[in-house]
Amino acid sequence: MRKGLIGILIGAACAMSAPVLAEKPSFDSYVAGLKEEGAAKGIDSALLEQAFDGISYRERAVKADRNQPEKRLTLDEYIPRAVPDWKVAKARKLYDQHYNDLKRIGDEFGVQPRFLIALWGVESNFGAFTGNYNVVEALTTLAYDGRREAFFRNEVFAALTILNEGHIDVDAMKGSWAGAMGQCQFMPSSFLSYAADGNNDGKKDIWNSKPDVFASSANYLKNAGWDDEFTWGRQVTLPKNINADLIGLSNDKGKTLAEWQALGVRRLNNGDLPDVDIQAWLIQPDDEKGRSYLVYGNYQSLMKWNRSHYFALAVSHLADRIKFG
Incomplete structure (x- = not known):
């Protein structure tokens, strides 16, 4: 009897001392919290409403984040597929077509033009594949999912800052499932740090302006320590x-x-x-x-x-x- 009573008391004590896990908020509640924090950071309230209007939890983005394919190819197999002859031919044609802008931007930032074309080709197939996800929705989904909440939450506010500064309209802010944007596939934080105006029109448009894509890529590499006296x-x-x-x-x-x-x-x-x-x-x-x-x-x-x-x-x-x- 006494041992049984002691066991009951110990069990009760353990139950009382066990940590209580907070229930995860709903997606809508999480969005409301982002809006509140965004307002505190100075984001326009009307823009906040527009940016989050109608967004929902995108399971496809979460699956893509969690199920990125493991490496299955050796470099002997991968390089010919990543750099096929047709892509080389297209890269050389685009290099010649945009040479004046590439040379001017390359000289300004200290990056050889061929690397700017190569980055463009690898990141988005020269602008053909930039993603069709709503960037705010994708980033909010991944932040809510929680696997890398701090990273993606920061990117949500970077995206909102881009919108707040008027670089692009809400409906046009499209990107990959991870929130990478434009023809150079910048994350929003990279856009804020490195996006550049390559055609001197007062805008930083990595979605539509090829000179801006080249200048933004060159600016990133310059800040990453690039030296155009040498190759790779x-x-x-x-x-x-x-x-x-x-x-x-x-x-x-x-x-x-x-x-x-x-x-x-x-x-x-x-x-x-x-x-x-x-x-x-x-x-x-x-x-x-x-x-x-x-x-x-x-x-x-x-x-x-x-x-x-x-x-x-x-x-x-x-x-x-x-x-x-």
């Missing part, structure tokens, strides 16, 4: 049994080309590395059996744009094929 890197061959501790992009793994040469690293054709005083890093995005690259600071800049070796290498290979064919 090159594919290389390695000696057998190279020390795996040398591989990676961390600062302590960078070496001069002369140092890599002394370690036995060579060009893909087994020729000597360039006689250039530049820091380089050795990467093997697949594994020791896959492709090896020596990459420079400009590659590090591309990785700040998108932390994916496959993205950075697609841009780099397309830029090279624009130049070399």
Whole structure:
């Protein structure tokens, strides 16, 4: 009897001390909270009503966020698909077509024009695929979902700021399921930090103005440390049994080309590395059996744009094929 009573008392005490999980608010309640916070941040009240009018929880955006495909292709398989001959031909044609703007913008920001075209091609297929999601709705959905609430909540308010500053109308603010916008696929926070007026019309229109797309991309790369005196890197061959501790992009793994040469690293054709005083890093995005690259600071800049070796290498290979064919 006594043991049973003690057990009951202990159970009751545990139940009383157990944390009570707050019930998740409804989506409508969450939106109301965003409106309230937006007003406190100085967003126009009428615009807040318009931006959130009729939005709903978009399950498709959540599924896309949670079910992004794992890497299934090696670089030997991926690069030919990401940089097919038709895309190279189109990139070279557009490079020639927009050369005057590209040259002017490239000189202003210190970025080679071929990389601006390559970014445009990889991010949105030269503006053909920019997404048709309501940006505020997609971002609000992902913030409410909670997996990365702080990140997406910040992006909601960045999007509202863009609208509040009059860069684009609510109905025209379309983008990807993740809220990436325009032909250069900037997140709203990146737009606020790096969007630029490339045609001097007083606007920053990454949806419709190609000069603005080029200037915004160039401004991002400039702020990410781009140096137009150099390229991005090159594919290389390695000696057998190279020390795996040398591989990676961390600062302590960078070496001069002369140092890599002394370690036995060579060009893909087994020729000597360039006689250039530049820091380089050795990467093997697949594994020791896959492709090896020596990459420079400009590659590090591309990785700040998108932390994916496959993205950075697609841009780099397309830029090279624009130049070399």
